[in-house]
Amino acid sequence: MDEQREMKVKNRTMVRTMIITITVFIVLGFILMVTIGVVQNKPLQQKYKYGIVLDAGSSHTSVYIYEWPAEKENNTGMVQQKHACNVKGKGISSYSDKPTLAGASLKECMDEACEAIPVHRHSETPIYLGATAGMRLLKLGNKSASEEVLKSVGQFLQTYPFSYQGARIITGQEEGAFGWITVNYLSNNFGKASTTFGALDLGGASTQITFVTAKVESQDNTIDFRLYGNDYHLYTHSFLCYGKDQVLKMSLSKSINSKHGQTDIIALEDPCFHEGYNVTMTFQSVFNSPCVGRLNLTQNTFTHVGLGKWSECHTVVRKVFQKSECKYSTCSFNGVFQPPVHGNFGAFSAFYFVMDFLNLTAGSLDKAQSKLQEYCALPWNTIKKMYPHVKEKYLAEYCFSGTYILTLLEDGYNFTSDNWNYIRFIKKIGESDAGWTLGYMLNLTNMIPAEAPDKPLLPYGGYVTFMLLLSFLILSLCLLAYKCFCRPTGSGQRDVI
Numbered sequence: 001m002d003e004q005r006e007m008k009v010k011n012r013t014m015v016r017t018m019i020i021t022i023t024v025f026i027v028l029g030f031i032l033m034v035t036i037g038v039v040q041n042k043p044l045q046q047k048y049k050y051g052i053v054l055d056a057g058s059s060h061t062s063v064y065i066y067e068w069p070a071e072k073e074n075n076t077g078m079v080q081q082k083h084a085c086n087v088k089g090k091g092i093s094s095y096s097d098k099p100t101l102a103g104a105s106l107k108e109c110m111d112e113a114c115e116a117i118p119v120h121r122h123s124e125t126p127i128y129l130g131a132t133a134g135m136r137l138l139k140l141g142n143k144s145a146s147e148e149v150l151k152s153v154g155q156f157l158q159t160y161p162f163s164y165q166g167a168r169i170i171t172g173q174e175e176g177a178f179g180w181i182t183v184n185y186l187s188n189n190f191g192k193a194s195t196t197f198g199a200l201d202l203g204g205a206s207t208q209i210t211f212v213t214a215k216v217e218s219q220d221n222t223i224d225f226r227l228y229g230n231d232y233h234l235y236t237h238s239f240l241c242y243g244k245d246q247v248l249k250m251s252l253s254k255s256i257n258s259k260h261g262q263t264d265i266i267a268l269e270d271p272c273f274h275e276g277y278n279v280t281m282t283f284q285s286v287f288n289s290p291c292v293g294r295l296n297l298t299q300n301t302f303t304h305v306g307l308g309k310w311s312e313c314h315t316v317v318r319k320v321f322q323k324s325e326c327k328y329s330t331c332s333f334n335g336v337f338q339p340p341v342h343g344n345f346g347a348f349s350a351f352y353f354v355m356d357f358l359n360l361t362a363g364s365l366d367k368a369q370s371k372l373q374e375y376c377a378l379p380w381n382t383i384k385k386m387y388p389h390v391k392e393k394y395l396a397e398y399c400f401s402g403t404y405i406l407t408l409l410e411d412g413y414n415f416t417s418d419n420w421n422y423i424r425f426i427k428k429i430g431e432s433d434a435g436w437t438l439g440y441m442l443n444l445t446n447m448i449p450a451e452a453p454d455k456p457l458l459p460y461g462g463y464v465t466f467m468l469l470l471s472f473l474i475l476s477l478c479l480l481a482y483k484c485f486c487r488p489t490g491s492g493q494r495d496v497i
């Protein structure tokens with residue numbers, strides 16, 4: 001009997017030791033599996049693909065390089081800006097007198113692009129050049145010069161090892177729509193039930209407004225997209241000549257015209273420039289654009305004299321918007337159909353540069369107006385001392401540009417004090433600049449599918465780890481069951497724990 005009891009005690013001790021050992025092994029195995037699962041699923045060295053878009057704007061050209069993980073082309077939000085380079089000097093449209101030099105002006109930035117993209121990816125990297133309102137205006141004024149400029153930049157880009165996809169003037173509608181795609185792609189708004197942002201783009205020679213709307217009364221202002229399984233019905237309009245540089249020319253030309261015939265124009269007093277500002281300008285620099293009429297004058301130059309009076313400036317700027325005629329239910333200005341604005345808007349490019357400089361990106365419309373009034377009243381000497389490092393051309397124009405932006409948004413697009421805070425002034429979203437270029441590339445490379453790709457239940461890494469753990473657990477349980485229930489005892493009985 002004692003022997004039997006001793007045997008049982010021994011057996012029990014053995015079983016306990018075994019259970020402890022098994023448990024230790026299970027825990028160790030568990031840790032091992034998780035470690036292997038994690039290490040195995042650690043992102044491998046990512047393989048990136050690249051694309052290049054040149055934004056040939058009216059004031060200057062920028063070269064953008066985008067990159068995305070090679071195996072995730074069609075996932076939303078995967079493409080990011082890797083590098084941007086501002087071409088020195090003015091925009092390509094300024095080469096109208098010497099078109100053959102337009103191409104070579106891009107050299108420095110294109111050489112940078114060669115450095116930034118791994119050599120083995122060069123030949124498969126698409127490169128696009130899109131020209132905007134500066135070239136649209138040149139085409140209107142001098143078609144052959146615009147063609148020569150495009151030929152020059154096209155030929156130059158083809159000397160690089162990238163996959164050249166063309167150099168063209170994009171339409172105002174494309175500029176608006178692709179800006180809208182960029183902002184919403186980067187904000188991850190596609191493929192979700194979430195609403196989209198409208199897009200407001202202000203350049204030197206044109207401005208664009210784009211937002212989702214239910215009803216568009218004019219066919220010229222409609223664009224439809226199906227992206228990631230959702231239909232988007234867009235309103236878009238691009239106002240040629242309503243970029244801030246051209247509006248300045250229009251406003252100066254109006255003042256000159258109103259003085260013309262009265263006296264010789266020696267000094268042109270301007271409420272939109274600071275008191276003490278006094279610069280000699282050529283008439284040619286104002287009247288050299290299809291946006292302003294012709295003027296026959298014997299004089300070549302005039303003095304541009306600042307007054308620094310915001311209310312008068314506001315009155316002058318308002319005159320560039322023709323608000324009386326509208327054959328639709330609602331208009332923005334110049335008889336252009338526009339549904340009432342609604343929802344959030346991202347305002348970028350010069351909207352951002354100017355509002356950021358003036359510290360007007362937050363706060364109410366009233367506050368923005370009163371702050372701008374104070375800023376415009378500062379003498380030019382004070383302004384120069386306050387901002388010694390800011391480019392003088394920009395500095396001189398911020399009072400005018402700020403006034404134009406507030407007037408365009410309020411009187412032009414019909415934003416009010418109530419929805420003013422729905423406008424967000426943005427430069428970048430994540431690493432990427434807001435602008436039309438990213439949307440343009442996504443569209444041309446078919447990187448935004450019409451239908452959302454089917455998503456697996458779990459991400460790959462999670463799936464592998466889960467399956468490993470599950471199989472290990474099942475295996476351990478089987479082992480445990482075998483050991484505990486099937487092992488014959490010394491007395492021929494089955495040992496039950």
Ligand SMILES: O=c1[nH]cnc2c1ncn2[C@@H]1O[C@H](COP(=O)(O)OP(=O)(O)O)[C@@H](O)[C@H]1O
Binds near residue numbers: 349
């Ligand atoms: O730092 C800045 N401060 C103020 N304005 C800027 C700054 N950087 C760029 N801009 C302005 O932004 C505008 C950009 O226009 P862009 O060259 O894209 O013309 P486009 O889109 O009409 O063809 C120009 O008026 C340029 O002077």
Ligand SMILES: [Ca+2]
Binds near residue numbers: 057132203204349
């Ligand atoms: Ca632009």
